Amino acid sequence: MITATGLTKRYGSTAAVDHLTFEVKPGIVTGFLGPNGAGKTTSMRLILGLDAATEGSVTINGQSYRDKKAPMQEVGALIDPSAVHGGRSAYHHLLWQAQAGSLPRQRVDDVLDMVGLTEVAGKKVG
Ligand SMILES: Nc1ncnc2c1ncn2[C@@H]1O[C@H](COP(=O)(O)OP(=O)(O)OP(=O)(O)O)[C@@H](O)[C@H]1O
Ligand SMILES: [Mg+2]
Structure with missing residues:
Protein backbone atom coordinates (compact mmCIF):
# COMPACT_ATOMS: atom_id res chain seq x y z
CA MET A 1 0.00 0.00 0.00
CA LYS A 68 13.61 0.71 4.46
CA LYS A 69 16.56 -1.59 5.01
CA ALA A 70 16.01 -3.46 1.71
CA PRO A 71 13.76 -1.21 -0.39
CA MET A 72 14.25 -3.13 -3.64
CA GLN A 73 12.67 -6.17 -2.04
CA GLU A 74 9.43 -4.19 -1.87
CA VAL A 75 9.57 -1.48 -4.52
CA GLY A 76 10.45 -1.45 -8.20
CA ALA A 77 10.43 1.75 -10.20
CA LEU A 78 11.22 3.05 -13.66
CA ILE A 79 10.66 6.78 -13.87
CA ASP A 80 12.69 7.45 -17.00
CA PRO A 81 12.70 4.63 -19.59
CA SER A 82 15.53 6.33 -21.50
CA ALA A 83 17.75 5.84 -18.45
CA VAL A 84 18.00 2.13 -19.27
CA HIS A 85 21.32 1.27 -20.95
CA GLY A 86 20.49 0.58 -24.62
CA GLY A 87 23.23 -2.01 -24.97
CA ARG A 88 21.93 -4.12 -22.12
CA SER A 89 19.29 -6.82 -22.41
CA ALA A 90 16.12 -6.86 -20.34
CA TYR A 91 17.56 -9.87 -18.53
CA HIS A 92 20.78 -8.10 -17.60
CA HIS A 93 18.99 -4.89 -16.67
CA LEU A 94 16.88 -6.82 -14.18
CA LEU A 95 19.82 -8.94 -13.08
CA TRP A 96 21.90 -5.99 -11.88
CA GLN A 97 18.90 -4.68 -10.02
CA ALA A 98 18.31 -8.07 -8.41
CA GLN A 99 21.94 -8.34 -7.40
CA ALA A 100 22.02 -4.80 -6.04
CA GLY A 101 18.86 -5.46 -4.05
CA SER A 102 19.75 -8.97 -2.79
CA LEU A 103 16.89 -10.55 -4.69
CA PRO A 104 17.10 -14.15 -5.91
CA ARG A 105 18.09 -14.59 -9.57
CA GLN A 106 14.91 -16.60 -10.09
CA ARG A 107 12.94 -13.39 -9.61
CA VAL A 108 14.39 -12.07 -12.89
CA ASP A 109 12.95 -15.00 -14.86
CA ASP A 110 9.69 -14.77 -12.95
CA VAL A 111 9.04 -11.12 -13.78
CA LEU A 112 10.14 -11.49 -17.41
CA ASP A 113 7.62 -14.30 -17.69
CA MET A 114 4.96 -12.26 -15.88
CA VAL A 115 5.15 -9.47 -18.47
CA GLY A 116 5.62 -11.77 -21.49
CA LEU A 117 9.23 -10.82 -22.28
CA THR A 118 10.91 -14.19 -21.82
CA GLU A 119 11.39 -14.77 -25.56
CA VAL A 120 13.17 -11.45 -26.12
CA ALA A 121 14.89 -11.18 -22.74
CA GLY A 122 18.34 -11.56 -24.31
CA LYS A 123 17.92 -8.82 -26.94
CA LYS A 124 19.53 -5.42 -26.38
CA VAL A 125 16.79 -3.03 -25.30
CA GLY A 126 18.04 -0.31 -27.67
N1 LIG B 1 13.47 20.47 -10.23
C1 LIG B 1 12.49 21.35 -10.50
N2 LIG B 1 12.68 22.67 -10.32
C2 LIG B 1 11.70 23.55 -10.58
N3 LIG B 1 10.48 23.23 -11.02
C3 LIG B 1 10.22 21.93 -11.22
C4 LIG B 1 11.21 20.92 -10.97
N4 LIG B 1 10.67 19.70 -11.26
C5 LIG B 1 9.42 19.96 -11.66
N5 LIG B 1 9.14 21.28 -11.64
C6 LIG B 1 7.86 21.91 -12.00
O1 LIG B 1 6.85 21.26 -11.24
C7 LIG B 1 5.66 21.04 -12.02
C8 LIG B 1 5.35 19.55 -12.05
O2 LIG B 1 6.33 18.88 -12.86
P1 LIG B 1 6.35 17.32 -13.09
O3 LIG B 1 7.56 17.05 -13.89
O4 LIG B 1 6.22 16.61 -11.79
O5 LIG B 1 5.02 17.09 -13.94
P2 LIG B 1 4.56 15.80 -14.77
O6 LIG B 1 3.11 15.59 -14.41
O7 LIG B 1 5.49 14.67 -14.56
O8 LIG B 1 4.66 16.34 -16.27
P3 LIG B 1 4.90 15.51 -17.65
O9 LIG B 1 3.56 14.94 -18.03
O10 LIG B 1 5.34 16.58 -18.60
O11 LIG B 1 5.94 14.46 -17.40
C9 LIG B 1 5.94 21.67 -13.37
O12 LIG B 1 5.45 23.00 -13.35
C10 LIG B 1 7.46 21.68 -13.46
O13 LIG B 1 7.93 22.70 -14.29
MG1 LIG C 1 6.66 13.48 -15.87
Whole structure:
Protein backbone atom coordinates (compact mmCIF):
# COMPACT_ATOMS: atom_id res chain seq x y z
CA MET A 1 0.00 0.00 0.00
CA ILE A 2 1.30 3.44 -0.94
CA THR A 3 -0.17 6.18 1.23
CA ALA A 4 0.30 9.87 0.47
CA THR A 5 -1.01 12.40 2.97
CA GLY A 6 -1.06 16.09 2.13
CA LEU A 7 1.97 15.56 -0.05
CA THR A 8 3.38 18.88 -1.19
CA LYS A 9 6.49 19.91 -3.12
CA ARG A 10 7.29 23.50 -3.90
CA TYR A 11 10.15 24.75 -6.06
CA GLY A 12 10.35 28.43 -5.19
CA SER A 13 6.92 29.82 -6.09
CA THR A 14 5.97 26.75 -8.18
CA ALA A 15 3.79 24.19 -6.43
CA ALA A 16 4.78 21.01 -8.28
CA VAL A 17 2.59 18.86 -5.99
CA ASP A 18 -0.06 20.53 -3.87
CA HIS A 19 -1.55 18.70 -0.87
CA LEU A 20 -1.99 15.36 -2.60
CA THR A 21 -3.69 12.61 -0.62
CA PHE A 22 -4.26 9.09 -2.01
CA GLU A 23 -3.87 5.39 -1.40
CA VAL A 24 -2.59 2.83 -3.89
CA LYS A 25 -3.82 -0.58 -2.82
CA PRO A 26 -1.90 -3.79 -3.41
CA GLY A 27 -3.01 -6.35 -5.99
CA ILE A 28 -4.53 -3.93 -8.50
CA VAL A 29 -3.06 -1.82 -11.26
CA THR A 30 -3.49 1.88 -10.58
CA GLY A 31 -3.11 4.53 -13.27
CA PHE A 32 -1.72 7.94 -12.41
CA LEU A 33 -2.88 10.47 -14.98
CA GLY A 34 -2.61 14.20 -15.46
CA PRO A 35 -1.68 16.82 -18.04
CA ASN A 36 1.94 17.83 -18.61
CA GLY A 37 3.32 19.57 -15.57
CA ALA A 38 0.59 18.20 -13.28
CA GLY A 39 3.19 16.80 -10.89
CA LYS A 40 3.21 13.08 -11.72
CA THR A 41 6.97 12.67 -11.94
CA THR A 42 7.52 14.81 -8.86
CA SER A 43 5.03 12.66 -6.92
CA MET A 44 6.87 9.51 -7.93
CA ARG A 45 10.20 11.05 -6.95
CA LEU A 46 8.72 11.87 -3.55
CA ILE A 47 7.43 8.29 -3.15
CA LEU A 48 10.95 7.02 -3.88
CA GLY A 49 12.72 9.49 -1.61
CA LEU A 50 14.54 11.08 -4.56
CA ASP A 51 13.15 14.45 -3.45
CA ALA A 52 12.11 15.59 0.00
CA ALA A 53 8.54 16.79 0.51
CA THR A 54 8.02 20.42 1.49
CA GLU A 55 4.96 19.31 3.49
CA GLY A 56 3.08 16.09 4.09
CA SER A 57 4.38 12.55 3.79
CA VAL A 58 4.28 9.38 1.76
CA THR A 59 4.85 5.81 2.89
CA ILE A 60 5.10 2.41 1.26
CA ASN A 61 3.72 -0.32 3.50
CA GLY A 62 3.82 2.10 6.40
CA GLN A 63 7.42 3.22 6.04
CA SER A 64 9.17 5.84 3.99
CA TYR A 65 11.38 4.49 1.20
CA ARG A 66 14.46 5.97 2.85
CA ASP A 67 13.79 4.11 6.11
CA LYS A 68 13.61 0.71 4.46
CA LYS A 69 16.56 -1.59 5.01
CA ALA A 70 16.01 -3.46 1.71
CA PRO A 71 13.76 -1.21 -0.39
CA MET A 72 14.25 -3.13 -3.64
CA GLN A 73 12.67 -6.17 -2.04
CA GLU A 74 9.43 -4.19 -1.87
CA VAL A 75 9.57 -1.48 -4.52
CA GLY A 76 10.45 -1.45 -8.20
CA ALA A 77 10.43 1.75 -10.20
CA LEU A 78 11.22 3.05 -13.66
CA ILE A 79 10.66 6.78 -13.87
CA ASP A 80 12.69 7.45 -17.00
CA PRO A 81 12.70 4.63 -19.59
CA SER A 82 15.53 6.33 -21.50
CA ALA A 83 17.75 5.84 -18.45
CA VAL A 84 18.00 2.13 -19.27
CA HIS A 85 21.32 1.27 -20.95
CA GLY A 86 20.49 0.58 -24.62
CA GLY A 87 23.23 -2.01 -24.97
CA ARG A 88 21.93 -4.12 -22.12
CA SER A 89 19.29 -6.82 -22.41
CA ALA A 90 16.12 -6.86 -20.34
CA TYR A 91 17.56 -9.87 -18.53
CA HIS A 92 20.78 -8.10 -17.60
CA HIS A 93 18.99 -4.89 -16.67
CA LEU A 94 16.88 -6.82 -14.18
CA LEU A 95 19.82 -8.94 -13.08
CA TRP A 96 21.90 -5.99 -11.88
CA GLN A 97 18.90 -4.68 -10.02
CA ALA A 98 18.31 -8.07 -8.41
CA GLN A 99 21.94 -8.34 -7.40
CA ALA A 100 22.02 -4.80 -6.04
CA GLY A 101 18.86 -5.46 -4.05
CA SER A 102 19.75 -8.97 -2.79
CA LEU A 103 16.89 -10.55 -4.69
CA PRO A 104 17.10 -14.15 -5.91
CA ARG A 105 18.09 -14.59 -9.57
CA GLN A 106 14.91 -16.60 -10.09
CA ARG A 107 12.94 -13.39 -9.61
CA VAL A 108 14.39 -12.07 -12.89
CA ASP A 109 12.95 -15.00 -14.86
CA ASP A 110 9.69 -14.77 -12.95
CA VAL A 111 9.04 -11.12 -13.78
CA LEU A 112 10.14 -11.49 -17.41
CA ASP A 113 7.62 -14.30 -17.69
CA MET A 114 4.96 -12.26 -15.88
CA VAL A 115 5.15 -9.47 -18.47
CA GLY A 116 5.62 -11.77 -21.49
CA LEU A 117 9.23 -10.82 -22.28
CA THR A 118 10.91 -14.19 -21.82
CA GLU A 119 11.39 -14.77 -25.56
CA VAL A 120 13.17 -11.45 -26.12
CA ALA A 121 14.89 -11.18 -22.74
CA GLY A 122 18.34 -11.56 -24.31
CA LYS A 123 17.92 -8.82 -26.94
CA LYS A 124 19.53 -5.42 -26.38
CA VAL A 125 16.79 -3.03 -25.30
CA GLY A 126 18.04 -0.31 -27.67
N1 LIG B 1 13.47 20.47 -10.23
C1 LIG B 1 12.49 21.35 -10.50
N2 LIG B 1 12.68 22.67 -10.32
C2 LIG B 1 11.70 23.55 -10.58
N3 LIG B 1 10.48 23.23 -11.02
C3 LIG B 1 10.22 21.93 -11.22
C4 LIG B 1 11.21 20.92 -10.97
N4 LIG B 1 10.67 19.70 -11.26
C5 LIG B 1 9.42 19.96 -11.66
N5 LIG B 1 9.14 21.28 -11.64
C6 LIG B 1 7.86 21.91 -12.00
O1 LIG B 1 6.85 21.26 -11.24
C7 LIG B 1 5.66 21.04 -12.02
C8 LIG B 1 5.35 19.55 -12.05
O2 LIG B 1 6.33 18.88 -12.86
P1 LIG B 1 6.35 17.32 -13.09
O3 LIG B 1 7.56 17.05 -13.89
O4 LIG B 1 6.22 16.61 -11.79
O5 LIG B 1 5.02 17.09 -13.94
P2 LIG B 1 4.56 15.80 -14.77
O6 LIG B 1 3.11 15.59 -14.41
O7 LIG B 1 5.49 14.67 -14.56
O8 LIG B 1 4.66 16.34 -16.27
P3 LIG B 1 4.90 15.51 -17.65
O9 LIG B 1 3.56 14.94 -18.03
O10 LIG B 1 5.34 16.58 -18.60
O11 LIG B 1 5.94 14.46 -17.40
C9 LIG B 1 5.94 21.67 -13.37
O12 LIG B 1 5.45 23.00 -13.35
C10 LIG B 1 7.46 21.68 -13.46
O13 LIG B 1 7.93 22.70 -14.29
MG1 LIG C 1 6.66 13.48 -15.87
